Amino acid sequence: MIGSLLRVLGPEYARPVRRAVALMTVTAIAEGLSYALLIPVLRALLGPDPGSARPWLAAFGGAVAAYALLRYVADRFGFRVGTTMMRGLYRRLGGHLGRLPLGWYTAGRVGELSVLASRGVLQAMSAIAHLLSPLVSATVTPLTIAAVMTAFDWRMGLAALAAAPVVAGVQVWSGRAMTATDADRAERDHEATGRVIEYVQAQPVLRAGGRAGERFELLDASLRELSRATRRATRSALPGALGLTFTVQAVFTGLLALGAYLAVGGSLGGPELLALLVLAARCAEPVLALGEAAGKMRGAKSVLARLEAVLDTEPLPEPPAPVRPDRHDLELEEVTFTRGDRRVLDGLSLTVAEGERVAVVGPSGAGKSSLLQLVPRFYDIDAGAVRVGGVDVRAVDSAELMSRVAIVFQDVYLFDATIEENVRLGRPEATGAEVRAAAAAARLDEVVGRLPGGWAARVGEGGALLSGGERQRVSIARALLKDAPIVLLDEVTSALDPVNEAAVHEGVERLMAGRTVVMVAHRMATVRRADRVVFLDGGRIVEQGGHAELLARGGRYAAFWAASLAPVGE
Structure with missing residues (x-):
């Protein structure tokens, strides 16, 4: 995704994008580390002296405040990078389109460009401004929490880390299943957009022929195909969403069973078990959000691929050593x-x-x-x-x-x-x-x-x-x-x-x-x-x-x- 984005925008945007990703990663790690303080907080609260939890609660509050500040800075920086890159992409796209031969501008391409230059560019740039931060958080924060769990109890931590490849596998499988239907839906969407424009432009002809009230069959057909493609995309998304939910629930149930076994055996205290289960539950939210963010990122990546195809179109070549005519015949x-x-x-x-x-x-x-x-x-x-x-x-x-x-x-x-x-x-x-x-x-x-x-x-x-x-x-x-x-x-x-x-x-x-x-x-x-x-x-x-x-x-x-x-x- 980042590679496609930089290929479309050019290398001059690589540094701010990497800075944005690094800042988001640090924020996600800070979020995971702040939850580590829940273990001593709960241990003190459930112990013989609940008052001893005050310093830990203060530390936890400070850590959450630090995380909130980092999150604000990261989101703001990501938004600024996204808007800057959107302006840069519009400039690059506009400059490139101005150098392409007129024969390239067929009716189909004009319709596709209208979608790309409006909704498409906004969708692609929202990946940095709105989607990249949740995606990084959904990946890095659970891994950080799993590392924290390992530090307190290696058995629970390793069990949580073992779930990472399973979740990743479900995501890859779901993404592959969605790729074909996403592409089909995008194609039908472009076709329907072109037919809507054609229908609007044909109104004088339809009305002159006394057929303004009749259905425009080509438009109807394209809208029906778009509806079918949308239903197919929805059906293909369901197995991945259900699979991810089932995997997360199964992992949490497994951790609960393992923790209960360790607690009954006396090798893990009750407060520690409760704290570790709270951390495991906190992992679930960003992991479940991963499916939605990944779907939107796939859409943005598809737009970037189409933009890249446009920008890869060879313009009319410029002369290496231009000559200035001195006459005008x-x-x-x-x-x-x-x-x-x-x-x-x-x-x-x-x-x-x-x-x-x-x-x-x-x-x-x-x-x-x-x-x-x-x-x-x-x-x-x-x-x-x-x-x-x-x-x-x-x-x-x-x-x-x-x-x-x-x-x-x-x-x-x-x-x-x-x-x-x-x-x-x-x-x-x-x-x-x-x-x-x-x-x-x-x-x-x-x-x-x-x-x-x-x-x-x-x-x-x-x-x-x-x-x-x-x-x-x-x-x-x-x-x-x-x-x-x-x-x-x-x-x-x-x-x-x-x-x-x-x-x-x-x-x-x-x-x-x-x-x-x-x-x-x-x-x-x-x-x-x-x-x-x-x-x-x-x-x-x-x-x-x-x-x-x-x-x-x-x-x-x-x-x-x-x-x-x-x-x-x-």
Whole structure:
């Protein structure tokens, strides 16, 4: 468990974790030793002079107070270590996820990550903050008490110590029996979480089809499987719990019988027997708690294994000796790119001169968006080269490359923050005047002016409180504020109303001025403003040239243009 935790967090956290475990161990030993004073206390109380127990009672009270202080310090330290490590894990996980290729983020993995990053991280870190101390106490305190019993009567002590391997064996057996069902339940839990998210997202479709009241069969099935997995996990836990309880009771009964035999034989006094049995009974509580703590630790270990698998995923490699491009032209040379089992780009070659505007058009699935995503190296290609300023993007530091590229996607995601904070993502160190200027250029100031709260208005999760056109204006203002020399536009006006389209077009024109631009477009009005048009189909460039030139040629682009102008239904 500790090894998995340190592998996930990194070696810099090894020292505080070891200190926490050492402090918890010392506390558990102090607890066991404090109970050793019960023997002289009971011997005096049950002897001819009960008053002689006062110094022992005082010593016992002092020992318990010392233990309580140690327990407070250990628990507080463990909690602080746990919260510190939780922050460290979030930072490491977030930094690692930011370097993984976008192709890694399948729908299933996004659902799993949402569970890991919320409930999973909290569960794993609670192992240090809340579970490790009871687990150490349940292991170390009974062994300390057994050692104390050995010091007073070796026969009773050895009998108690002999029970340790039996208890450990029951725990190992129970843990192995639970491993498979725990894994199955976790898998069903993740699947059910994904189905719940899917069901919520499908509400507009279900309601539009008049089926909002009907059951969503996939969700029902996943919840039924989760229920079955939970019942199986509960049934598999029962033998271990009952076995542990039976073992503890059997050991205590054996000690009672042994003590009675020794007392009857006269080799063990009554007060000593009573005290030793009290110590044996005190061992039972932490040992019985061991099963519950171990179960939770198994859950935390399972989460750590999944986190470790994510962190072991290889990110896009960084160049050992990064090169800084001194130009901003683009070149794709014989690029082949496969996503899954599908070849998206097949030997594609394209050059874009610095300051040139190139429009990429073509049918759906032609590879247009993938072409854009290769320039900022969202993915690594299978063959060929993608160059910025004559330098292969794989030889450019990722941060350096991204600082030279501004991207405006069709689907804009905004964080649940203020409009200003979302715009500042383009350049966090920008002044207020620069943010306002970028907003005015994108005509975002019109949106801010009519929102209650103005610049302080929050946009909701994903920008849900803004319309699609308003979100697009925020995205363009963000790109303008970044002031990057290369601009990539992915169908930014394909789903906008006329008013927002006009405003967005005005912002886009300002964004493109004097920059190297590659834009994917369906609206032909956008294509006309390009210096060159590239028609893409099947991952290859079929035609390229000026708009008028391609129309006069009467090829694929001309047919595509005619189809875009034809009234719907013809």
